[in-house]
Amino acid sequence: MDGQYCDRNQDLVADPPDNPDEWINPDTLIFAYLPIPNPDQYESVWTEFMAHLSEITGKPVQFLALESKADQIQALKDGQLHIAGFSTSTVPIAVNQAGFTPFAMMAASDGTFGYEMEIITHISSPLDSLENLSDRQLAFTDANSYSGYILPRALLEAGYNLKADRDYKAVFSGSQEKSIVGVQNQTYEAAAIANDVLQLMCNRQEADCSQFRSLYQSQTFPNAAYGYAHNLDPELVGAIDNAFLTFNWSGTGLEREFSATGEEKFIPIDYQIDWSQIRTIQEAQGVDYQVPSD
Numbered sequence: 001m002d003g004q005y006c007d008r009n010q011d012l013v014a015d016p017p018d019n020p021d022e023w024i025n026p027d028t029l030i031f032a033y034l035p036i037p038n039p040d041q042y043e044s045v046w047t048e049f050m051a052h053l054s055e056i057t058g059k060p061v062q063f064l065a066l067e068s069k070a071d072q073i074q075a076l077k078d079g080q081l082h083i084a085g086f087s088t089s090t091v092p093i094a095v096n097q098a099g100f101t102p103f104a105m106m107a108a109s110d111g112t113f114g115y116e117m118e119i120i121t122h123i124s125s126p127l128d129s130l131e132n133l134s135d136r137q138l139a140f141t142d143a144n145s146y147s148g149y150i151l152p153r154a155l156l157e158a159g160y161n162l163k164a165d166r167d168y169k170a171v172f173s174g175s176q177e178k179s180i181v182g183v184q185n186q187t188y189e190a191a192a193i194a195n196d197v198l199q200l201m202c203n204r205q206e207a208d209c210s211q212f213r214s215l216y217q218s219q220t221f222p223n224a225a226y227g228y229a230h231n232l233d234p235e236l237v238g239a240i241d242n243a244f245l246t247f248n249w250s251g252t253g254l255e256r257e258f259s260a261t262g263e264e265k266f267i268p269i270d271y272q273i274d275w276s277q278i279r280t281i282q283e284a285q286g287v288d289y290q291v292p293s294d
Contacts, residue, residue, distance in 0.1 A: 089146030203260035
């Protein structure tokens with residue numbers, strides 16, 4: 001964890017400052033969804049939620065659209081972002097580098113949650129198993145993505161003795177969405193993706209699920225986490241927590257957007273427990289949680 005943060009209770013997230021004078025209580029709350037291509041399209045999805053958040057906290061809420069994980073982490077670290085969502089693999093990085101405090105995720109009505117990593121190919125592809133990936137092309141997203149790089153690379157090495165650029169050609173698309181579109185357009189022979197992203201794209205008619213075939217599906221992992229800056233006033237934090245956990249999705253943009261993946265509400269999470277497997281795999285793969293030096 002970056003030296004400016006302290007974890008006295010050893011729950012692996014930054015504690016709020018001891019000195020109440022260091023707590024912040026902004027006039028306007030800045031909220032960001034996941035850093036993805038064209039994030040502006042999600043502002044309307046969150047409209048009703050942001051109105052609910054504003055009502056509960058008594059503060060205006062402004063949507064911030066960011067495309068880069070690095071930019072979103074930096075905005076949180078610099079105090080320009082107060083509440084945000086981060087993808088599964090980025091959560092530990094944001095926790096350690098920017099004082100991100102995850103507290104909620106999306107879930108089904110019965111409280112179940114998560115997604116699977118899949119390696120997909122085009123429906124017309126001759127690829128029919130991972131063993132046949134040798135000498136072919138596989139698209140990853142970026143080097144910090146759990147489902148888009150870390151897990152599939154480790155799986156192929158440990159389970160199939162297939163190493164990137166020795167046995168298959170690894171390329172990087174830059175995002176889950178680009179990998180999915182690339183497979184559909186047959187730009188990529190195969191791609192490692194998170195299947196909840198695929199389902200959302202098919203629901204938005206940005207992809208056609210009938211054009212894909214799955215070569216592999218992993219066990220279930222936690223979704224994106226939502227959280228806040230570690231130095232927010234604790235009373236404000238309580239209101240934010242309440243806003244997430246009491247929001248009724250019925251008839252809202254969130255319901256329309258995420259019903260395809262079965263998500264209907266927010267549930268509380270425990271970063272220390274719920275992200276333990278993610279941290280273990282990332283640490284084994286050498287993911288660096290430290291703030292880059294200037």
